[in-house]
Amino acid sequence: MPSRQSSALDFDSLRPPSPFMGETHQAWRDSLRRFIERELMPFVTEWDEAEYVPREVFKKAGAFGLLGAGYPEQYGGWSEGFDRFHGIVTSEELARIGAGGVSTALMVHGIGLPPILAIGTDEMKERIAPSVLRGEVQISLAITEPDAGSDVANISTRAERHGDHYIVNGSKMFITGGMTSHWATTAVRTGGDGAGGISLLLIDLNAKGVTRTPLKKQGWWASDTAALYFEDVEAPVDHLIGGLGQGFAGIMRNFNSERLGMASGATASARVCIEDAAQWAQQRRTFGKRLADHQVIRHKIAEMVQRVNATTAYLEHCAWRVQRGETPVMDLCLLKVQATQTLEFCAREATQIMGGAGYMRGSRIERIYREVRVNAIGGGSEEIMRDLAARQLGL
Numbered sequence: 001m002p003s004r005q006s007s008a009l010d011f012d013s014l015r016p017p018s019p020f021m022g023e024t025h026q027a028w029r030d031s032l033r034r035f036i037e038r039e040l041m042p043f044v045t046e047w048d049e050a051e052y053v054p055r056e057v058f059k060k061a062g063a064f065g066l067l068g069a070g071y072p073e074q075y076g077g078w079s080e081g082f083d084r085f086h087g088i089v090t091s092e093e094l095a096r097i098g099a100g101g102v103s104t105a106l107m108v109h110g111i112g113l114p115p116i117l118a119i120g121t122d123e124m125k126e127r128i129a130p131s132v133l134r135g136e137v138q139i140s141l142a143i144t145e146p147d148a149g150s151d152v153a154n155i156s157t158r159a160e161r162h163g164d165h166y167i168v169n170g171s172k173m174f175i176t177g178g179m180t181s182h183w184a185t186t187a188v189r190t191g192g193d194g195a196g197g198i199s200l201l202l203i204d205l206n207a208k209g210v211t212r213t214p215l216k217k218q219g220w221w222a223s224d225t226a227a228l229y230f231e232d233v234e235a236p237v238d239h240l241i242g243g244l245g246q247g248f249a250g251i252m253r254n255f256n257s258e259r260l261g262m263a264s265g266a267t268a269s270a271r272v273c274i275e276d277a278a279q280w281a282q283q284r285r286t287f288g289k290r291l292a293d294h295q296v297i298r299h300k301i302a303e304m305v306q307r308v309n310a311t312t313a314y315l316e317h318c319a320w321r322v323q324r325g326e327t328p329v330m331d332l333c334l335l336k337v338q339a340t341q342t343l344e345f346c347a348r349e350a351t352q353i354m355g356g357a358g359y360m361r362g363s364r365i366e367r368i369y370r371e372v373r374v375n376a377i378g379g380g381s382e383e384i385m386r387d388l389a390a391r392q393l394g395l
């Protein structure tokens with residue numbers, strides 16, 4: 001059988017046309033892509049291996065407008081005309097780098113800052129947000145503890161009020177940016193047991209009594225992860241984010257947008273897997289023909305496209321509902337599972353198609369393969385997402 005012609009199955013041609021995206025989304029994509037190709041892509045392997053993204057890069061991302069995309073103008077962001085689909089474009093272009101650690105490091109404020117902007121005081125917003133969006137200062141989100149991960153309502157880090165300060169004692173685990181952040185939006189227990197006793201407190205990670213320990217991990221190397229220990233750490237009472245005992249609600253609201261963002265990134269990473277595997281399959285020859293001429297390989301690629309396109313449709317439908325003011329908790333949970341399982345499938349198949357080359361360090365596929373599990377665990381694990389969805393269904 002003669003070989004078929006090679007076709008340009010690339011990241012853009014693989015994306016189904018979207019009824020929700022217009023000229024402004026394309027303009028943002030083009031501009032962001034130029035920035036990423038110039039300032040990030042040439043260096044990602046070096047940063048990933050060094051487990052570090054230089055602070056200068058944060059400042060460049062701030063000056064370009066990446067860090068402030070979707071944030072209020074008054075704090076140095078830009079949100080005029082920015083909708084959920086511009087947010088999806090941001091996630092997709094960052095995923096195209098094929099180094100989740102780099103984008104996680106750069107965008108950690110995406111989980112640490114929103115609670116402050118949603119329920120913090122004006123003074124706190126003005127003090128924290130502009131320097132974070134300029135990339136000078138970094139803010140993490142610290143919820144997980146050694147004995148409380150999925151079971152958020154069970155955290156035990158305590159904040160006791162003494163005059164005009166809280167005194168914080170306890171520890172946090174697996175905190176993204178924990179080694180390099182200046183601030184942490186931290187879940188603390190200010191009341192009794194359960195969700196109602198939790199508040200959010202802004203903690204200065206350079207304060208006396210804070211100890212940080214770096215943690216080594218399977219993937220996301222460029223993004224540092226830390227265990228944080230608080231021993232009689234002082235935080236002024238005006239560092240309370242939202243009302244006393246309102247922390248759990250603040251955390252849950254944050255999770256909804258984090259899950260949409262993670263689903264966008266995971267779906268786009270799955271598309272990267274198809275791009276690299278399809279290009280490889282059209283060049284690599286075995287048994288006298290291209291890999292792409294072996295039916296089993298063609299079917300692998302077709303199934304990857306099938307799953308990614310179905311996930312993209314679900315993603316865009318969820319984003320459309322959020323955009324019009326709904327909070328589709330059940331679908332956001334199931335979407336996260338759908339997207340991360342699609343990523344898991346595509347990372348596996350792409351690595352398989354690339355053979356030994358896909359297992360070598362320095363390629364997008366090899367890094368993405370190592371990032372599959374953190375996507376399926378972080379921001380709400382598969383099991384917890386399904387359980388939450390089942391509860392929303394009234395089961």
Ligand SMILES: Cc1cc2nc3c(=O)[nH]c(=O)nc-3n(C[C@H](O)[C@H](O)[C@H](O)COP(=O)(O)OP(=O)(O)OC[C@H]3O[C@@H](n4cnc5c(N)ncnc54)[C@H](O)[C@@H]3O)c2cc1C
Nearest residue numbers: 141142143144149150174175176374377378379381383384
């Ligand atoms: C790289 C990385 C970065 C992270 N960054 C942050 C961060 O910035 N801030 C932060 O606060 N946290 C962060 N996390 C923590 C993350 O949110 C937690 O790992 C996650 O919530 C799961 O908690 P856990 O690891 O304690 O697992 P556990 O809660 O102990 O669960 C272990 C396993 O049991 C399953 N399980 C638990 N309960 C049930 C149940 N009721 N029914 C069925 N199965 C169940 C879980 O799904 C999971 O598979 C990060 C984690 C990683 C790996």
